[in-house]
Amino acid sequence: MIRLQGIHREFQVGDQIVHALNGVDVEIDTGEYIAVTGPSGSGKSTLLNLLGLLDRPSAGTYTLDGTDVTSLTDEQQADTRNKKIGFVFQFFHLVPRLTAAENVELPMTLAGFPPDERKERVAASLADIGLAERAHHRPDQLSGGQRQRVAIARATIMRPSLLLADEPTGNLDSRSGAEVIRILEALIELGITLVVVTHDEKIASRAQRRIRIVDGGIETDVRVQDNAR
Ligand SMILES: Nc1ncnc2c1ncn2[C@@H]1O[C@H](COP(=O)(O)OP(=O)(O)OP(=O)(O)O)[C@@H](O)[C@H]1O
Ligand SMILES: [Mg+2]
Structure with missing residues (x-):
């Protein structure tokens, strides 16, 4: 499903060049559950x-479902992202002015789905994550764990095949974090490919494959046959 070949990413800061990634080669199959760990930076x-x-490599190719996505225009990339990829961040990144339901609905609205279908899918999605009662709350009226669940619903409302989560539990207490992980893992059962960046060894140990990044x-x-789950 995913193939990265010779991926480099350099950032220029003033007259200094930061080599954030130095030649990454990796293949990821559909349905894999991968934890990415490694030191800060x-x-x-x-x-x-x-x-x-969300970003382009300085060099190398990224093939997604047989397409070289590095050669796509920004617009084509946005379209691919909207159809195939969900993203969950450490700090939720919900739209503050919008309710939980409106946040979840946003990707469908942007994709031009009719209102009836949007409402139906959003209601089902909020029910799935146990937040039907909080549909009309704004993010600042929700707990951290509830916000992250809304963010997961928003990331998955378009039924992506790939879900990327960057420290999804980094800002949560252990109980809310466990709930978020439970919801993410339930998506694997439905066939999604899940890549989670985490500093938490307990979370990393649940994944079937662990990739450790050091110095780019x-x-x-490592693929684990018999994991702790
Ligand atoms: N937009 C940017 N401009 C300049 N340098 C950047 C940028 N983004 C990342 N870097 C640099 O690239 C390197 C890798 O950063 P990255 O955010 O990928 O690290 P990380 O492994 O996610 O760290 P953390 O665990 O702290 O989140 C760092 O040295 C960072 O300073
Ligand atoms: Mg990071």
Whole structure:
């Protein structure tokens, strides 16, 4: 499903060049559950942003479902992202003025779905994450765990095949974090490919594959046969 070949990402800051990724090669199959770990500043978020088409590599190719997405225009990338990829962030990134339901509905609105279908799917999605009663609350009227659940609903409302989560529990207490992980893992059962960046060893140990990034490169890439789940 995903193939990264010779991926580099450099950032120029003043006259300094930061090599955030230094030649990353990796293949990810449909339905894999992958934890990405590594020290702060090692390139984890940079890698996730590239996978999510939120950023472009300085060199290398990214093939998604047989298409070289690095050669697509910004508009084509946005279209691919909207159809195939969901993204969950550490700080939720919900739209503050919109209610939970409106936040979840947004990707469908942008994609031009008719209102009836939007309302139906949003209601089902909020019910799935146990937030039917909070549909009309704004983010500042929700707990951190509830906000992250809304963010997951928004990331999955378009039924993406790939879900990317960057420290999704980093800002949550352990109980809310466990609930968020439970919801993400339930998506794997439905066939989604899940890539989670985490500092939490307990979370990383649940994934079937663990990729450790150090200094912009893959240090280890381990598949676990019999995981702790
Ligand atoms: N937009 C940017 N401009 C300049 N440098 C950047 C930019 N984004 C990331 N970097 C640099 O690239 C390197 C990798 O950053 P990245 O955010 O990918 O690290 P990370 O592994 O996600 O770290 P953390 O665990 O702290 O989130 C760092 O040295 C960082 O300073
Ligand atoms: Mg990061």
